[in-house]
Amino acid sequence: xxxxxxxxxxxxxxxxxxxxxxxxxxxxxxxxxxxxxxxxxxxxxxxxxxxxxxxxxxxxxxxxxxxxxxxxxxxxxxxxxxxxxxxxxxxxxxxxxxxxxxxxxxxxxxxxxxxxxxxxxxxxxxxxxxxxxxxxxxxxxxxxxxxxxxxxxxxxxxxxxxxxxxxxxxxxxxxxxxxxxxxxxxxxxxxxxxxxxxxxxxxxxxxxxxxxxxxxxxxx
Amino acid sequence: xxxxxxxxxxxxxxxxxxxxxxxxxxxxxxxxxxxxxxxxxxxxxxxxxxxxxxxxxxxxxxxxxxxxxxxxxxxxxxxxxxxxxxxxxxxxxxxxxxxxxxxxxxxxxxxxxxxxxxxxxxxxxxxxxxxxxxxxxxxxxxxxxxxxxxxxxxxxxxxxxxxxxxxxxxxxxxxxxxxxxxxxxxxxxxxxxxxxxxxxxxxxxxxxxxxxxxxxxx
Numbered sequence: 001x002x003x004x005x006x007x008x009x010x011x012x013x014x015x016x017x018x019x020x021x022x023x024x025x026x027x028x029x030x031x032x033x034x035x036x037x038x039x040x041x042x043x044x045x046x047x048x049x050x051x052x053x054x055x056x057x058x059x060x061x062x063x064x065x066x067x068x069x070x071x072x073x074x075x076x077x078x079x080x081x082x083x084x085x086x087x088x089x090x091x092x093x094x095x096x097x098x099x100x101x102x103x104x105x106x107x108x109x110x111x112x113x114x115x116x117x118x119x120x121x122x123x124x125x126x127x128x129x130x131x132x133x134x135x136x137x138x139x140x141x142x143x144x145x146x147x148x149x150x151x152x153x154x155x156x157x158x159x160x161x162x163x164x165x166x167x168x169x170x171x172x173x174x175x176x177x178x179x180x181x182x183x184x185x186x187x188x189x190x191x192x193x194x195x196x197x198x199x200x201x202x203x204x205x206x207x208x209x210x211x212x213x214x215x216x217x218x219x220x
Numbered sequence: 221x222x223x224x225x226x227x228x229x230x231x232x233x234x235x236x237x238x239x240x241x242x243x244x245x246x247x248x249x250x251x252x253x254x255x256x257x258x259x260x261x262x263x264x265x266x267x268x269x270x271x272x273x274x275x276x277x278x279x280x281x282x283x284x285x286x287x288x289x290x291x292x293x294x295x296x297x298x299x300x301x302x303x304x305x306x307x308x309x310x311x312x313x314x315x316x317x318x319x320x321x322x323x324x325x326x327x328x329x330x331x332x333x334x335x336x337x338x339x340x341x342x343x344x345x346x347x348x349x350x351x352x353x354x355x356x357x358x359x360x361x362x363x364x365x366x367x368x369x370x371x372x373x374x375x376x377x378x379x380x381x382x383x384x385x386x387x388x389x390x391x392x393x394x395x396x397x398x399x400x401x402x403x404x405x406x407x408x409x410x411x412x413x414x415x416x417x418x419x420x421x422x423x424x425x426x427x428x429x430x431x432x433x434x435x436x437x438x
Contacts, residue, residue: 013412014411015408015409015411015412016408018401018408018411019401019407019408019411021342021402022342022401022402022403022404023342023343023345023346023350023354023404024401024402024404024406024407024408025408027352027353027354027355029408030352030354030355031355033355034355034356034357035355035357037357038357038358044357044360047357048330048331048335049383051331051335051338051339052331052332052335052380052383053383053387053398053402054335054338054339054342054402055331055332055334055335055336055337055338055339055380056334056380056383056384056387057297057338057387057398057399057402058293058294058296058297058334058337058338058341058402059293059334059384060384060387060388060399061293061296061297061300062296063292063293063295063296064292064295064296064299064305064308065292066291066292066295066309066312067309070287070291070309070312070313071284071287071288071291073313074287074291074313074316074317074320075280077313077314077317078317078320078321081317081321098357098358099357099358099359100355100356100357100358101355103355104355128352128353129350129351129352152409153408153409179409179412
């Protein structure tokens with residue numbers, strides 16, 4: 001993963017970083033953001049800035065008085081719950097999935113329970129809050145995902161391999177942020193299967209009758 | 221990233237110009253850092269010392285001082301984010317207890333105490349108010365140093381202070397937009413659609429500090 005870091009070309013947008021720092025994104029988006037940041041130093045630094053902005057916004061808020069016994073109550077909380085030092089798991093540098101994604105899959109790429117969704121494409125929907133959805137996609141090398149548009153925002157993070165669409169090429173670590181203006185047909189490059197993490201806050205819109213029928217079955 | 225474009229686009233706006241030119245040249249930055257009011261950075265260094273005292277000596281007096289300053293602001297932030305006064309009170313006490321329990325996790329070369337407490341409060345907010353899990357990025361292979369570098373600590377604290385000042389110096393309409401984004405009154409698509417947000421301006425300073433830090437670590 002380390003060797004991949006320098007090559008990341010497509011990053012998170014500033015509004016997504018700000019939303020992640022503010023804690024206002026849907027959980028599905030948070031997972032894509034946290035996974036990309038695990039792979040991308042420059043977005044990690046950008047997030048630190050947005051956290052700092054949050055700290056300054058908080059400092060600027062008009063203080064609201066705490067209850068009279070608040071400090072004593074807090075000390076009681078501290079005494080009640082002695083420090084449990086949860087060791088931070090050392091990053092597994094050999095895996096395909098960064099830690100936050102491994103949490104949701106309960107393992108690495110080999111633990112994914114793929115379900116075929118047609119056209120050779122497989123997916124696994126990950127459990128999150130229902131204000132948006134997130135899934136792993138496996139697109140066999142050389143295969144196209146049907147031409148589709150978006151009602152809301154779609155984030156696609158490449159975890160392995162690469163895909164090309166009408167806008168550019170997206171390789172490992174790259175994230176494509178698509179909105180209503182984009183209709184695209186992503187095609188996985190020849191070579192390895194393309195594994196992506198894709199989140200959307202609205203159903204995709206497929207531009208053809210057969211894919212529209214398929215959509216009912218594959219739950220996109 | 222978009223930041224560069226934002227800074228360039230806003231270079232013609234009068235308020236952005238000084239930040240833009242300052243960000244371009246390290247020669248300009250040095251004297252500015254020295255002109256910074258000693259009081260305010262002293263305040264941030266004092267917070268760092270208080271957190272260290274909690275970590276190393278379970279110092280209740282130092283904790284009480286942090287509590288007196290930060291708890292009412294955390295409570296205010298949580299109420300503006302939609303918590304009832306009772307829930308905000310309870311949640312703030314938990315945030316401050318976390319500060320005590322996780323004092324060994326704080327790294328003053330990477331964050332100001334205000335930033336660190338904000339991230340604890342934000343995570344508690346997602347947990348309690350939004351009832352969601354919060355996926356966090358993978359930790360970097362290195363953790364906080366037992367003896368953080370004084371120069372790096374001072375640099376980061378100063379940059380955060382400058383960020384706060386840049387935020388305070390924004391026209392009221394722009395500052396309000398940023399506040400609304402952090403209080404959850406704007407979705408990410410609304411943030412994206414909002415052309416008045418001075419994202420490049422407010423962040424250029426601290427990004428430089430963090431970039432220097434990252435390069436120093438490699």
